[in-house]
Amino acid sequence: MDLVSDAIAAVRVGRPSSTRLRVAGRWCARLDPYEGAGFHVVLAGDCWMRTEDGAAVTLNTGDAVLLPHGSGHVIGDRPAGPAALARAVPFADWSRTAGDPNSPSAPGDTELLCGKYRLDRRHTHPLLADLPDVVHVPARSGHHDELRSAIALLGREVGRAHPGAAIALPSLLDLLLVYLVRAWMADSTTARWPAALHxxxxxxxxxxxxxxxxxxxxxxxxxxxxxxxxxxxxxxxxxxxxxxxxxxxxxxxxxxxxxxxxxxxxxxxxxxxxxxxxxxxxxxxxxxxxxxxxxxxxxxxxxx
Known part of the structure; x- marks a missing residue:
């Protein structure tokens, strides 16, 4: 029995989507609540993120964050007050103006991998329902090495027309989701389902x-x-x-x-x-x- 696989398979609908972006200077993008799960991976540089109801989370190079309940949030170059958040650009509009991630990088650039998983939330498996609004997995040497490897592979695959990318990319995105859920289960000390499986x-x-x-x-x-x-x-x-x-x-x-x-x-x-x-x-x-x-x-x- 692989309960994590069963829990994900029970609610998965369609294929995941992802975008690789490079940004610089002042920027702030807004993502509205989504019927699925969102994620961000910082491939280079740093930024910050805050959900509608939560505190700001600083994201550094190699960090990954999963929003398993599709919470609305903002992501930007630095923490900002309510007035600045109200002026945040919708993500779809902002992403069209971001720099080409395949162009030469400059000091201070931030490179991101952002994406979504489509989920049927009407009957979410209780293991996934047990996840917090934000699962933040910081990059630390020797900590969740399999997740680090998946992030490295994704960074080389997204946005590039490599042979076989149509199969490789969705598979790597699925792998990222599994590794993020695994990381939460390994690190959680109070959640119900990790305790159930132990x-x-x-x-x-x-x-x-x-x-x-x-x-x-x-x-x-x-x-x-x-x-x-x-x-x-x-x-x-x-x-x-x-x-x-x-x-x-x-x-x-x-x-x-x-x-x-x-x-x-x-x-x-x-x-x-x-x-x-x-x-x-x-x-x-x-x-x-x-x-x-x-x-x-x-x-x-x-x-x-």
């Missing part, structure tokens, strides 16, 4: 449910599978996951069904069998209750 009982239960959601699980069966009493499993699982085991299983089965409807042409009876429903009707009834629409209409809306 609890041997809860992690084993999650492993079982994700590995085989179609199995006929019950509270008794799952408790026996992980080697504890039903009461112990219910107490520890609910405290760390935020849902009772069978409630989480139902939610996960329907999330998997939604992902399969988005990403495969499989018939409803095939999807029902894969996620643990005995008939397409049973899946359709449960799906409609959670998503507010039938599986067929859900799939049709994605292709409309």
């Amino acid at each position: 609890d041997p009982v809860v992690a084993a239960a999650l492993h079982a449910l994700h590995d085989d959601p179609a199995r006929g699980w019950s509270n008794e069966h799952l408790a026996a599978h992980v080697g504890v009493s039903r009461a112990t499993l219910a107490r520890r699982f609910t405290a760390l996951v935020g849902r009772a085991p069978m409630a989480y299983l139902t939610w996960w089965r329907l999330s998997r069904a939604a992902a399969l409807l988005r990403t495969t042409p499989d018939a409803l009876d095939t999807i029902a069998a894969r996620v643990g429903y005995s008939t397409p009707y049973a899946l359709s009834h449960a799906f409609s209750r959670q998503y507010g629409t039938t599986p067929g209409r859900y799939r049709a809306a994605l292709t409309a």
Whole structure:
């Protein structure tokens, strides 16, 4: 079971986008709230960022920041007061006037990689919901070396017409998202989900449910599978996951069904069998209750 991959796959829609920019002098850009997750990587120089409700964060060369809930924010050459923030240029307009990142750099230039991931937020996996508004991963020697390597590769790939870029770039952007979530999980000391995945009982239960959601699980069966009493499993699982085991299983089965409807042409009876429903009707009834629409209409809306 790879819960991070499952959590991301359950909400991913479409392909990520990115822009590589070089800026100098005084600048300040505004990004409105977005139905997805945004990110910035400082490839050279430094800048600052502030969300609508948060304090300013200084970003230095090699720093990466993820905004997993698509929070509106401003990014600029230095911290600024409310009046300056109100005059911030919309990012789309500002990015069209930024310098060519492939041109020779000058002292004081800041080079950025900015992008977005499209996510279906209607039923976000609780692991991703547990992320703070801003995940800031500073560049430190020996700290999250795999993230540093991904950033270096992205810096060489974005904005350049290398052979195979159409495949390499989206894959590297997906890798960046995984590494940023991993970094948060490794560094977090108070969040619920990192604790859940370090609890041997809860992690084993999650492993079982994700590995085989179609199995006929019950509270008794799952408790026996992980080697504890039903009461112990219910107490520890609910405290760390935020849902009772069978409630989480139902939610996960329907999330998997939604992902399969988005990403495969499989018939409803095939999807029902894969996620643990005995008939397409049973899946359709449960799906409609959670998503507010039938599986067929859900799939049709994605292709409309």
